Amino acid sequence: MTLEEKQQEIVSEFSLFDDWMEKYEYIIDLGKDLPLIDPAKKTDDRLIEGCQSKVWLDASIVDDKMRLTADSDAIITKGIIGLLVRVLNGESPENVATANLHFIDDIGLAEHLSPTRANGLLSMVKKIKILALTALA
Numbered sequence: 001m002t003l004e005e006k007q008q009e010i011v012s013e014f015s016l017f018d019d020w021m022e023k024y025e026y027i028i029d030l031g032k033d034l035p036l037i038d039p040a041k042k043t044d045d046r047l048i049e050g051c052q053s054k055v056w057l058d059a060s061i062v063d064d065k066m067r068l069t070a071d072s073d074a075i076i077t078k079g080i081i082g083l084l085v086r087v088l089n090g091e092s093p094e095n096v097a098t099a100n101l102h103f104i105d106d107i108g109l110a111e112h113l114s115p116t117r118a119n120g121l122l123s124m125v126k127k128i129k130i131l132a133l134t135a136l137a
Contacts, residue, residue, distance in 0.1 A: 003095055006087045007103035014107040023107070024076060031078030034085060037069040050123030052116040053077045057124070059131040065090050066132060077117065080109070081124055088128055096132035101125060 001009070017023045037046070041058045048055040053074035060067045068089045072078040087103065088096050104110055104125075110118050 003087065003091055003099055007101070007106075010083060010087070010103045011106045020108075020112050023112070027079035027083070028075045029079070030082045030086070031072070031075055031080075034071070034078060034082035035069050035089075037071045041069075042071065048120075048123050048127045050126075051077065051120035053120070055081055055120070055124060057081070057127060057131075059128070059135075061093065061135050064092060066093055066096050066135065068128065077120060080113075080117070080121055083109075084124055084128060093132040093135035097129050097136060099129075 014023055014026070017026060037056050037058045042056045046056045046058055048057055051072075053072055055070065055072045055077055057068065057070045066088065068085045070078075070081040070085055072081055083103075084101075087101065088099065091099070104121070110121060113121060
């Protein structure tokens with residue numbers, strides 16, 4: 001699937017829910033499906049700064065594609081990083097660095113998060129893009 005197709009799939013899935021309580025439950029469920037980071041990689045250097053909860057992110061390049069794994073100690077945050085991993089995992093570093101992640105606005109995620117969680121979401125996106133740019137360098 002292309003990056004755009006993955007985003008559209010998420011938008012379609014979220015359109016099935018009528019209210020934000022159902023959407024939050026779905027985000028929590030998505031977090032349960034997140035391919036977890038190796039426990040040995042849950043180190044301070046992999047923590048994303050700017051998140052209220054702890055979020056670990058590991059990135060590597062395999063066959064010119066980014067491989068992302070993550071985890072969080074908060075269930076909603078784990079689902080949010082899970083959405084980002086779902087969209088960006090397996091993409092080229094160039095695609096990740098330049099990605100317009102419109103699905104975040106399309107599903108109304110940012111506007112339904114607390115200010116601290118919204119800030120954390122921005123920090124997650126920023127960190128992933130920095131890792132992609134680093135891989136390109």
